[in-house]
Amino acid sequence: MQRIIYSLIAAGSLAAMPVMAQDLDITITNLTHGTYFTPLLISAHPGGNHLFQPGVAATTSLQAMAEGGDISGLVADTTVLGADNAENPATGLLAPGASTSFTMMTSSGNDHLSITAMLLPTNDGFVGLDEMKIPVVAGTYRYTLNGYDAGTEANNEIVNGGGTPGVAGVPGDPGGAAGTGGTSVTTTEANTVVHIHRGVLGDTDPTGGASDLDSRVHRWLNPVAELVITVN
Amino acid sequence: MKRNHFYLATVPLLAMTLLAGCYHRDDDRVSYEVRVTNLTEAQPLSPLAVILHRDGYAIWQVGSAASDGLERLAEGGNPDALLLEASANPAVITTVADSTAILPGTSSSVTLMSHAKGNLALSLATMLVNTNDGFTGIKAEILDGLARQQSRSITVRAYDAGTEANSESVATVPGPAAGGEGYNTVRDDRDSVGGHPGVISSDDGLSGSALNASHRFDSPVALVTITRLE
Numbered sequence: 113m114q115r116i117i118y119s120l121i122a123a124g125s126l127a128a129m130p131v132m133a134q135d136l137d138i139t140i141t142n143l144t145h146g147t148y149f150t151p152l153l154i155s156a157h158p159g160g161n162h163l164f165q166p167g168v169a170a171t172t173s174l175q176a177m178a179e180g181g182d183i184s185g186l187v188a189d190t191t192v193l194g195a196d197n198a199e200n201p202a203t204g205l206l207a208p209g210a211s212t213s214f215t216m217m218t219s220s221g222n223d224h225l226s227i228t229a230m231l232l233p234t235n236d237g238f239v240g241l242d243e244m245k246i247p248v249v250a251g252t253y254r255y256t257l258n259g260y261d262a263g264t265e266a267n268n269e270i271v272n273g274g275g276t277p278g279v280a281g282v283p284g285d286p287g288g289a290a291g292t293g294g295t296s297v298t299t300t301e302a303n304t305v306v307h308i309h310r311g312v313l314g315d316t317d318p319t320g321g322a323s324d325l326d327s328r329v330h331r332w333l334n335p336v337a338e339l340v341i342t343v344n
Numbered sequence: 345m346k347r348n349h350f351y352l353a354t355v356p357l358l359a360m361t362l363l364a365g366c367y368h369r370d371d372d373r374v375s376y377e378v379r380v381t382n383l384t385e386a387q388p389l390s391p392l393a394v395i396l397h398r399d400g401y402a403i404w405q406v407g408s409a410a411s412d413g414l415e416r417l418a419e420g421g422n423p424d425a426l427l428l429e430a431s432a433n434p435a436v437i438t439t440v441a442d443s444t445a446i447l448p449g450t451s452s453s454v455t456l457m458s459h460a461k462g463n464l465a466l467s468l469a470t471m472l473v474n475t476n477d478g479f480t481g482i483k484a485e486i487l488d489g490l491a492r493q494q495s496r497s498i499t500v501r502a503y504d505a506g507t508e509a510n511s512e513s514v515a516t517v518p519g520p521a522a523g524g525e526g527y528n529t530v531r532d533d534r535d536s537v538g539g540h541p542g543v544i545s546s547d548d549g550l551s552g553s554a555l556n557a558s559h560r561f562d563s564p565v566a567l568v569t570i571t572r573l574e
Contacts, residue, residue, distance in 0.1 A: 166567055167381040167451055258499075258564065261385065263449065267557075297547065297557050302386040303448035308564060310385045313547055313557040322547060322557075334562050 134218045134246060137342040138198070140227070141211040143256075144336050146329035148207055148286045149229040149239060150181030151200035155190045156218040156225055162243050163190070163226040169305045170262040172277065174228070178238045178262035180275030180283055181230040196222050205232070205286050218246070227257065231336065233271060233285040233325055236262040237309045239337045252342045256335030261301075261309040268296040269312060269323035282324070289329040291318035308334070372459055375574050376487065378468065379453035381567040382446045383499075386558040388519060389480070389566065390421030390471040392442040393430075396456045396464060400435030403467040403483050404537045410505040414469065414537075418479040418505035420518055420526025421445075421471040430467075437464070446470070455573065464488060466570060473519030474559045476512065477505040477533070478540045480566050490572040499564035502540035507531045512543055512553035522554035 173185030274281025314327030413426030469481035
């Protein structure tokens with residue numbers, strides 16, 4: 113019995129052996145109605161590592177990305193792992209309905225993919241993919257990504273430029289549809305770990321109401337992005 | 345003397361039984377850990393009802409009326425009647441009810457064991473308690489592809505049992521947002537199971553809703569991780 117267990121372990125570690133370097137074509141599309149993606153980070157890294165994990169508290173690097181769109185902390189964290197990163201492939205914001213396409217060469221062992229970008233305008237919403245095994249067989253693979261809430265900031269929906277971690281507020285609305293004078297949707301966050309974003313509330317009052325966001329423009333339903341990977 | 349003999353004769357028998365038990369466990373038993381993580385902002389999940397079964401058991405059917413057991417779970421968060429119904433079905437191998445609610449951002453797990461192998465499937469249901477009759481779960485997830493110590497993660501959406509109108513009122517939502525009634529026998533909605541349309545909340549203009557914007561949710565509402573232990 114012992115021998116069987118050992119050989120199972122050996123088989124397991126063989127299965128976990130790094131795959132060969134890969135040449136990937138990747139396209140990411142923003143499927144939302146009126147929500148922008150801040151600079152995307154696409155990271156190919158060894159399995160067992162994460163940019164975020166549902167049900168787990170956000171790292172300070174994730175918080176900086178989710179509240180203000182700053183990916184430098186996540187880039188530094190993944191560089192330590194020897195990850196292959198595509199940073200900001202859309203060179204700025206990815207507008208609703210827009211796509212960005214790019215090529216990634218991954219080194220041996222970087223066989224899992226993670227993705228993040230802030231959803232703007234939100235307080236701490238982001239589009240994410242957590243540690244997905246990259247397919248090894250040549251072909252084209254299609255996935256959809258969901259909107260998450262970092263759990264680090266109350267979703268007050270007040271557009272005030274607040275993008276620094278710990279500063280309440282939405283940094284801005286690139287589409288220019290947001291209003292002013294909102295009284296705040298909430299001051300608390302019930303779930304303080306990473307979870308599925310409940311969506312924004314918004315309202316239809318451009319100079320008042322609870323929210324500065326427009327419920328006709330800024331709402332979304334999951335999935336918020338499409339990911340297409342072609343393994344060459 | 346006689347008594348002593350009997351005792352001596354019993355010891356090796358016992359030992360053999362124990363050995364046989366060990367052998368049996370190693371080769372003929374499968375067990376699964378089922379862990380559910382609550383991905384919502386403010387919708388606690390009621391204690392899990394989990395069912396290990398074969399072909400021939402349907403925990404719900406979209407477009408068909410919910411069973412009485414599913415109605416009781418989806419309106420009041422009680423898993424017992426659903427599991428009793430399941431146990432009466434010959435296709436069901438074993439059932440387990442979790443003992444605790446799962447708060448947003450937390451997880452809970454149960455373990456199921458079976459001596460029957462092959463053609464196994466898992467079904468599960470749990471109520472979103474700050475709703476009238478919203479629930480989530482999995483229906484007949486096939487387990488045969490799972491090797492020992494292998495895990496599979498599935499994200500799941502919310503369903504509506506269709507047995508209670510979605511008034512969101514303080515009198516009818518049993519969760520902490522309202523503290524209203526759980527199960528009742530009346531079926532005053534469309535009386536068939538379907539995808540949950542989400543909650544509206546008073547913040548979004550539904551007068552009489554006991555819910556606020558924090559109780560709104562989008563899919564998926566939970567992460568289910570099934571691990572085959574043995």
